[in-house]
Amino acid sequence: YAALTLAALALGGVAFVGYWVHGEFGKLHSGQSTELALAQERIAELSRQLASERSAREELRATLTGRLDTELAALGNTQVLHAGNAARSADELRGSLTLVQGSVARLDDALSRLERHDGELLTLQKHVNDLQIGARESQEWMEAEIEALRADQAAQPQAAPVEERPSWWPLVQQLKNESVSERYGALVALAATRDPAAAQHVLPLLSDQDIFLRMAAARTLGDLGNPIAVEPLIQTLEDSEGVVREAAYLSLRAITRRDLPFDAQSNDAAERAKRVKAWREWWDKEKPKFAGN
Incomplete structure (x- = not known):
């Protein structure tokens, strides 16, 4: 077993x-x-x-x-x-x-x-x-x-480095918003940055249909202080609204440090045209001096 x-x-x-x-x-x-x-x-x-x-x-x-x-x-x-x-x-x-x-x-x-x-x-x-x-x-x-x-x-060829966006870039996108209040808020915020590089994004709003946006755009350009805004602001001196012309005139003085006479509230169109012409002639001569700024 x-x-x-x-x-x-x-x-x-x-x-x-x-x-x-x-x-x-x-x-x-x-x-x-x-x-x-x-x-x-x-x-x-x-x-x-x-x-x-x-x-x-x-x-x-x-x-x-x-x-x-x-x-x-x-x-x-x-x-x-x-x-x-x-x-x-x-x-x-x-x-x-x-x-x-x-x-x-x-x-x-x-x-x-x-x-x-x-x-x-x-x-x-x-x-x-x-x-x-x-x-x-x-x-x-x-x-x-x-x-x-x-x-x-x-x-492979090296790709170009991606350009770094500034911190205020979202405000530029906000300028394209359909809401007037949104665009106005973006202008105010951009003015507070005091960054001249933002001026080029504000220029198109000088032609906005809303009077208050045109006025805010003109003021913002003065706060940013970029000389590229001088010519568009001179053109805005011919705006149909006095408050817009006044904002453009004040910004021109702030950027150029020049005090050429201009009555933004005058109803005399011929006199205003004369003053605008004086601004243009002065800018044509002085523009090269601002090229490096």
Whole structure:
């Protein structure tokens, strides 16, 4: 019975190993990096189990052989002491021998299965080696692609740096709003920046349909102090509304530091035209002096 128990344990171990190996084969494709590490751990574990099973096989063979020798010796003693019972003892010995031979046959079958799993283990090792080779080739390919991309990037002309927008840039976008109050608020806020660079964005509002926006635009240009507004402001001196003309005149004086006479509220169109002409003639002569400002 001890032999049968050992054989059963060996068979159970083999079945466990076979089940475990096949299960792990199914997981092998889950991910290449993890697959390599897990496969190598499996190989080590299977190798340890194979060694253990082989050792158990040898121990079982030795045990069975020893038992057979013991039984044969006992048979010899029995024949000497109990000649009349020799036939019965021989039958018992043959029965024991049959059991032992059956156990040995089952053990050989189990070991044969184990050898087949040993072959599967070699196949697994080859698969792992193939995966390692494939991983190295993939890495080399990726490195080559990266180098090629870097080379292409280096060969491309460098793009011009993106111009950094000033902090008041959102106000410029607000000047395009359909709401009069929104555009007016943007003009007031731009005037507070005192940044001459904002003047070019205010100039179009000198022609706005709304009188208050034209007046606010003229005042804002004076606060910004950019000479590019001088000519448009001289033209605004001819606006149909006195309050707009007044704002343009005050801004002209602030930018040019020139106090040419002009009555923005005069109803004498001819006199206003004369004063506007004087401003234009003066600006034509003095404009080069403001070019660097």
